[in-house]
Ligand SMILES: Nc1ncnc2c1ncn2[C@@H]1O[C@H](COP(=O)(O)OP(=O)(O)OP(=O)(O)O)[C@@H](O)[C@H]1O
């Protein structure tokens with residue numbers, strides 16, 4: 001197991017700068033999840049840690065040792081690819097033992113390690129099959145098995161579950177979590193899936209446009225997003241944003257004149273342009289509220305209900321578990337509890 | 353609906369049969385003439401099969417002509433050329449497919465350029481180059497010339513096969529602890545066997561039937577290849593068709609065997625199951 005330090009790492013493909021000065025310290029046996037929109041450079045960062053891409057600037061160290069110039073094979077890192085990248089001409093057992101054979105591990109030891117890893121992932125009956133005779137889920141397991149078999153310093157996962165159906169994904173997610181608890185291996189995991197990010201991560205790294213936006217525990221990002229990007233990216237359905245002006249006595253005034261009380265923020269000037277954020281699940285539907293919103297659309301998801309509302313023309317969403325909402329009339333009274341309100345300044349940064 | 357489907361299938365089969373018949377007819381004629389006794393060749397008119405068949409032409413060709421030497425020479429030249437070209441093309445095709453380097457564009461352009469010259473233009477300069485090196489009249493010289501002419505196309509062929517293999521595979525191998533060359537040898541090469549078989553087959557047949565250079569660079573029977581040998585059946589006053597065709601039939605055998613050997617690799621898709629697709 002190992003710690004990984006990434007300091008001021010940048011990457012350009014020719015004239016295209018993809019990563020701009022990434023700083024990240026990953027502790028031993030930590031589970032880090034990288035999230036961000038498509039094209040923000042998650043895979044690129046992962047591949048740089050693996051040694052598959054060169055580092056344009058900055059430094060990557062594993063266990064305190066600079067690895068910028070080290071070939072992938074000398075980094076002792078395992079990677080699970082989105083495509084699985086199984087060797088089609090080798091059996092499952094050979095796929096899993098390939099790295100050990102390259103390292104000239106003793107035969108008996110290889111057999112023991114492979115059957116051990118195979119047993120952990122329930123691959124025992126498939127050991128002699130070729131990848132093309134496996135289902136997608138089984139291939140995914142083999143890819144995992146190939147990674148864990150040699151007990152590397154760290155695991156890298158690039159959207160390993162995105163090719164599986166929802167149910168299998170859920171199952172594998174739990175297995176990955178168990179595996180991590182078991183092996184305690186330092187892991188970096190790239191995903192598009194909110195739930196994977198929230199459930200697996202010790203810390204989430206939210207990236208956008210090649211820049212780290214926020215690093216923190218999943219609930220930190222959820223409860224205290226550092227900026228508009230993180231606020232909008234984490235959580236589903238996404239956070240509602242309402243533009244307005246800040247009033248010093250502790251309120252945000254919407255363009256239509258509606259005053260929404262907020263706790264006073266120190267470093268905001270009177271009349272400053274702000275964005276108010278509130279998560280759909282935090283909007284309250286309370287009969288006595290003076291604020292009324294028009295109902296535009298009702299979406300039952302089974303688990304809960306999403307209401308699409310409009311407040312004097314400003315659209316926002318409410319998520320509620322209350323089935324009564326299905327019967328919501330043309331107007332519902334809503335309230336924005338001030339303890340759940342996020343205020344962002346004109347630059348989009350969180351104001352506290 | 354059903355009837356029209358049957359009709360369509362029938363027409364399809366018929367078209368394929370017609371195509372096969374047209375494609376194989378010259379070969380059939382080759383075989384037919386090779387077993388026709390000389391006496392009947394001109395006297396019987398055009399018939400699909402002679403009234404009497406004979407193997408005397410084959411006997412003569414094998415036992416009394418220099419044909420076995422030609423045959424051996426051709427085997428050596430074509431076999432060596434196929435192997436040399438395939439090895440070179442596999443390496444250079446891999447480089448073109450996987451590496452990005454500055455001169456890549458120019459190398460590809462240059463290779464394309466070499467394919468544009470009519471070969472006849474090159475005979476004299478090549479003769480001039482090879483002759484002081486003692487490579488005229490030698491099988492080695494032929495192998496070198498054939499290799500030089502076949503490498504560009506074979507490289508493009510191999511490159512397209514490498515392009516078809518996902519890059520993830522060798523990256524996975526490199527993370528597993530392989531150098532790029534080991535990943536090439538142990539992971540990529542086994543998956544390129546169909547491509548290698550196709551390249552071997554293509555180069556082998558090209559070298560097997562090459563006439564121009566064989567004719568110009570080789571004089572005398574010792575180093576002559578089989579297409580040159582065939583010409584020896586053409587004398588000043590007559591053409592011995594029977595013997596010529598018998599030699600032709602024999603010359604088909606190695607090419608057929610060769611394709612039989614590699615067809616297993618030509619038809620199989622080894623990469624199935626590598627990546628989710
Ligand atoms: N070899 C390359 N040459 C040029 N540009 C590249 C190369 N590889 C990636 N890029 C660019 O770098 C950017 C980041 O790519 P990357 O694959 O890291 O995104 P990502 O965050 O993993 O996206 P996704 O979530 O879609 O996988 C993209 O804009 C992409 O076009």
Ligand SMILES: [Mg+2]
Pocket residue numbers: 042043044158
């Ligand atoms: Mg990616």
